[in-house]
Amino acid sequence: MSNQITVTVKLFAAYQEAYGVEEIQQQFPPQTPVKAVLDQIISEHPQLEQWREITRFGVNLSFVPPETTLKDGDEVVLIPPVSGG
Template sequence: MAGVITITVKLFAAYQEAYGVSELHLDLPEGSTVAMVCDRIIGERPELAPWLDLTRFGVNLQFVEPDTTLQSGDEVVLIPPVSGG
């Protein structure tokens, strides 16, 4: 049986507005990827789906691709486009 990892997801802009918090703590199966985190977030907050294709992803302060595999303790950042002004 696969183990479980615990990660922190930092939320900004639309993601933070949808959840009403600045970060989430998620338990995921070992081998989970950034894309799987996004699928879970969109599953819980479908109104965020339009943002997904525009979002950049970071793990531990490095920009990554959605297929990046996560480790327990990782900090995932979802960075939607932000309008300046």
């Protein structure tokens, strides 16, 4: 079955700089874990690899573990470390 779920990904800091926008929409198969969103983004922008291990995940305004399963319509936030300025 080819059903896909669509999630909105909010981008901050280095991720937003890489894409040049504040949010993107991505499609995934059902039962995809939230960490797959980061995998997809890093595959499109390999320079973001340096943030992989230290990025936290939020789904619908709550911090979640990387294994959390996405549902259609979820809002995903990738939270890289923010440098002071």
